[in-house]
Amino acid sequence: MISNGNGTSTPNRTFIPAKPKIDIYGAERVFRVCAYCRVSTDNDAQLSSFELQQAHYQQLMGTHPNWDLRMIYADEGISGTSLKKRDDFNRMIAACERGEYDLIVTKSVSRFARNLVDCVSLVRKLKRQTPPVGVFFETDNLNTLSEDSELMLSFLATFAQEESVKKSESMVWSLRERFKNGKLLTPALLGYERPRDAVGNYIKYAPLQIVESEAVIVRFIFDAFLAGKSTREIAEFLTDIECPTKTGGVEWNEGSINYILRNERYCGSVLTWKTFTADLYEHKHKRNRQDRDQYLYTDQHEAIVSVETFEAAQVLLDNRKHHVRGRLPTMQVIGDGIFRGYVPINHHWINDDPNAYYQASNSVDNGGQVRRVRRSLFSAFDLEGYQVVRGQFMTARSESPTIAVTNNKISFNVVCARRFIDVPYIQLLLHPSERKIAIRPCKENAPHSIRWRPDPGKPVIQKTISCQHFGNALFQIMEWNPDYLYRIRGTWVARGSDQIIVFNLSNAVPAAFLEAEADDSDAAKKRRVDLCPEEWNDTFGEEFYEYSLQNSFYFLAPRTDWKAQASSIAVPGLDQVPVLTDAELEESMINLRKRVGSRHGE
Helix, strand or coil: CCECCCCCECCCCCCCCCCCCCCCCCCCCCEEEEEEEEECCCCHHHHHHHHHHHHHHHHHHHCCCCEEEEEEEEEECCCCCCCCCCHHHHHHHHHHHCCCCCEEEECCHHHHCCCHHHHHHHHHHHHCCCCCCEEEECCCCEECCCCCHHHHHHHHHHHHHHHHHHHHHHHHHHHHHHHHCCCCCCCCCCCEECCECCCCCECCCCCCEECHHHHHHHHHHHHHHHCCCCHHHHHHHHHHCCCCCCCCCCCCCHHHHHHHHHCHHHHCCEECCCEEEEECCCCEEEECCCCCCCCEECCCCCCCCCHHHHHHHHHHHHHHHCCCCCCCCCCEEECCHHHCCCEECCCCCCCCCHHHHHHHHHCCCCCCCCCCCCHHHCCCCCCCCCEEECHHHHCCHHHCCEEEECCCEEEECHHHHHHCCCCCEEEEEEECCCCEEEEEECCCCCCCCEECCCCCCCCCCCEEEECHHHHHHHHHHHCCCCCCEEEEEEEEEEECCEEEEEEEHHHCEEEEEEECCCCCCCCCCEEEEECCCHHHCCCCEEEHHHHHHHCHHHHCCCCCCCCCCCCEEECCCCCCCCCCCHHHHHHHHHHHHHHHHHHCCC
């Protein structure tokens, strides 16, 4: 016979009692306890609350003799929606996982974690340990070591999370209304300070005031950048001379220079809501790309640099992304010869405004000459009404220099390459009013030169130039459909040592890309279909005298100098931003070094 544990015996059976449930209040076991405190902001009132919480837990341990308080962990000014940056909280969890504590005591579920997933998963993880680690939420009177705690914990964690969501929505609304009504958040930055009242307190929403000793550094950064220095070179120079940052350090980097160059406050403006918290729980910040309402307030405080200087820096920053190096790119125009009024194209330039090209082209006059064709040059007969048949109807495509233009690139066919077979560099020229594109040989150091033949020893192939922003401007000038490709046949002309290729954009042949038919063997490909321009329906070509005017370089007297290599000049009136010369920049660097040295007592 075998005893059943109650003084009676039962054949073949032994009773083994379960361990008693964990009782965090029972005197039979001492619990190694840690406490956790958190305040959600870092203002003085909340920090006072934080100190009171610490004192409270010291007193609480006295009411529970079996609780041995080993450590109080505390995070100041950290949100509870994420575990990131809660350093003490994460140290506490790591210590629990090492078996250093049996019980965590905290004020409420919302203090522990406002994220439902984090809260429940952490409690379960701690409870699965051997021995298990519990969490006691004092205000909620919830002990996670009890078997019926899971449902109540889920409810409380859900409410805590929803409270955070509501608070976040309230904060977004508050910011939106504040920005809408001109109550701007303008923390001090290098070159500025926030004004104070008579007792030394910051004046809320007051305009920033210039700190001249710092503003000198800001002006130097803009001047050096527009003069061709990279952000890395500027940062290295400022670090080398131990120029102080806003926080008093002397280490500069490209990020700090970019921050200054991109900050609209330096030209007196304030742009609201540049970034926002895209994820409430991960606290990930995202650049505002019209995800939130924004307001741009101008003339909010005294500017350190002009609006023109700031905007020029933005253009140059955007160009640097496309590997454009050197100074601020300027519009050029040719003022003499057969290319008078043509604009050399910087195909990397971030500028898709067609008006800039019209202004540049129109900035030079025609030299007092009236363009007309002397009819006696061609024939004793009046050729009025006769047409010159379009080359598209007469010449095989492979025999003509041709370009294919989309809104992001221009491709020159092999014939163009063969005509310029010994040309290392070219300039791409545009006359927006005459609707013409031309290319001419040039030297490597010519404004906006383009490498034409990278390796003359290799076979001749077509040349493609990427030009997204110029392409957009060109399509606006020509009023072309951006979904089409346009092919234009050109004319190669040589006189003496000069050679050029000119493309009349008005004769462009559009091509549409159509989906392949359903029964096509290669249905995944699109077919390109040439379209006939509507204005070609009733004509074979251009009126003879109009054609002669458009191609007047054909009919210049044999001894007339084309001046095809006439130099381009900066467009007068458009270059409103003064850019330092190399000598002026060097002097500016010397002056700044001296100024910084005098502050260091050198």
